[in-house]
Amino acid sequence: MGSAESERKKDEKINGIIYNMSPSPGYRHGIINGNVYSIIKNGLKNSLCLAFMENLDFKYHPELNDDYLCPDIMIICDRARLKGGAYSGVPKFIAETLSPSTAKKDRGEKKDIYEKAGVEEYWLITPQGKSVEIYYLDNGKYILEQNYILQEDKEEEDYNAETVISLKAFPHIKMTLSEIFEGTEIG
Numbered sequence: 001m002g003s004a005e006s007e008r009k010k011d012e013k014i015n016g017i018i019y020n021m022s023p024s025p026g027y028r029h030g031i032i033n034g035n036v037y038s039i040i041k042n043g044l045k046n047s048l049c050l051a052f053m054e055n056l057d058f059k060y061h062p063e064l065n066d067d068y069l070c071p072d073i074m075i076i077c078d079r080a081r082l083k084g085g086a087y088s089g090v091p092k093f094i095a096e097t098l099s100p101s102t103a104k105k106d107r108g109e110k111k112d113i114y115e116k117a118g119v120e121e122y123w124l125i126t127p128q129g130k131s132v133e134i135y136y137l138d139n140g141k142y143i144l145e146q147n148y149i150l151q152e153d154k155e156e157e158d159y160n161a162e163t164v165i166s167l168k169a170f171p172h173i174k175m176t177l178s179e180i181f182e183g184t185e186i187g
Helices: 003-007 027-043 103-107 109-117
Strands: 011-014 017-020 050-053 073-076 093-097 121-126 131-138 141-149 164-166 174-176
Touching (some): 027 050, 027 073, 027 093, 027 121, 027 174, 103 121, 109 121, 109 141
Parallel strands (some): 093 121
Antiparallel strands (some): 011 017, 050 073, 073 093, 121 131, 131 141, 164 174
């Protein structure tokens, strides 16, 4: 890894304002993103679509300005819209893993941007509460389609660790709630 890469600050630019996303969120954030990303990446093998994790800027209205977001996980299928470290098409899927410092923006401003851009599926994952909210685009507006809070205790009536979630545009890509949060118990 070159020194420029290790010094690269992660940021986002919304309405001309640059938001520094340092310091990095807690380790659970990275574990969850890695879990979801690896399942999606495997599911996209031999596909025109690609998965990215925290390393591709999404220019959500390139015709107007140079604003961009850096989603935690993103699936893109229009490779012609990839240029350098940015994508200017419409992602098929975006997931954001919340941290205390980003939760308000991920639930508000960024959710609105993804909705207006036409991203058909948006996941909000909360490490602390082990929850997943899944929004589908319906007539240009996000509808909360599914909402899960992980219950791992098999003795509990609402045990759901083996509940399978699949991606709307890629129904063959499936994961359980326990797979999403696997490895976050340490510490």
